[in-house]
Amino acid sequence: MSTPAPLTLNQRIRGDIEARILSGEWPPGYRVPNEHALMAQYGCSRMTVNKVLSALAETGLIQRRRRAGSFVARPHPHMEQVALEIPDIPVEVASRGHRYGFELLERKCRKPARALPQEVEVAGGHTVLSLRSLHLADGRPFALEERVINPVAVPEALGMDFSCTVPGSWLLQHVPWTRAQHRISAINADATQAQRLQVATGTACLVIDRQTWRGEAAITYVRQVFLGEAYDLIARFSPGGR
Template sequence: MADMETLREEEAGGEPVSLYQRILGDIRDRILSGEWPPGYRIPFEHELTTQYGCSRMTVNKALSQLANAGLIERRRRSGSFVRRPQLQSAILEIHDIKAEVDALGLPYRYELATRLQRKATRADLVRLDVPLPSTVLELSCRHFAGDRPFCLEDRLISLAAVPEVADESFAEMAPGPWLVSRVPWNAAEHAIRAVGADAATAAALGIAAGTACLVIERRTWSADQPVTHVRLTYAGDSHALVARFTPSQG
């Protein structure tokens, strides 16, 4: 249930932590330090209650949260065991493009290139998993950092999922923030790859053809209905994705 960010609390700060948090932190630290390696059987709830002088509910709360976090595995009758780190999983934070440009200290500008409402074609199915007789909005736009193109955005939006886009010109507002503020999404999928810029991309980004570009594709669903597919293309050297780490996760 938990990722480690939320499992972490301030120990050094000396602020009062509750008892179950102390128990949780103690065990977590022993696991992360390697003192209790994968497979290690951590003390029974019963033992921890005597060790900490508290009730079973309290240690149960701590252990349950560790189990939710994927750090330990609980087995009835057998006890609780340190889990092997399953997969190295990193948390990628997808920032707003404007925020990225702001972070560079450069003025941000957005520009709509094309806006086309049309019937979905067979080719769109790969990008957006809509039933075939359906209407989509295709957008192409650019994000600028200063006066240099920073990112190219090609987007497909399902009109079935978001009918209101028909009334939105997107001349001033980028579709990303517009959608985020309007459509509650509950699933998404990202693919990240490196591709050489083709002629059109190179021209739009103001770079030489063949330059390495970082391409991020994202598909988003809301209530099992496909909402949008977006392809963001960054000139290779201008951008890096940074991912924070999450220690161990089911």
């Protein structure tokens, strides 16, 4: 029950300072002791306290200004971002205790829809590999997915039979991406969507539009339509950035 703590000096100092800030002992605007003072207090070198304070500044807990000193930050700047988990649907379904199923509705190569700039970008002047599919949980519709893939960036995709392979999971595992953008919105299911999801027309659905890039090349664009009542996204924020 005793501390099994082989904490590094760095972690001890960081923990000390974080605790003072989070407990309110050092309120927003409070001037943190400077590096020289902390160095003396902990009997360590300046590099060590500098590393701690730099790390705290990166996470936004303190602000550092030359000549002025380090100050406990006001709570909101910067913390306006929270971590949103990207859902991998098979994993998501399994973690909810359901049996996952997949059904490929359509697979073809076609021209991009000119009305969808994302598709045009993925096409890059060529055709796109278009996949329309349905994700199932315990045999019942869970999400509808419309995806286009850039066959120039991902030539292996042309040789894949996606009737048994989930395109999203396959792409995640085989194609490295460096940038992604997600747009989250809500729509009323139209007649086609409602029929495929086996709900009434007009049912509220959560929509995720995701586009990924590798360097400058667009890899894929996907629109996933979830039943609004059966699905939700969770985003969290905890102190220290992690």
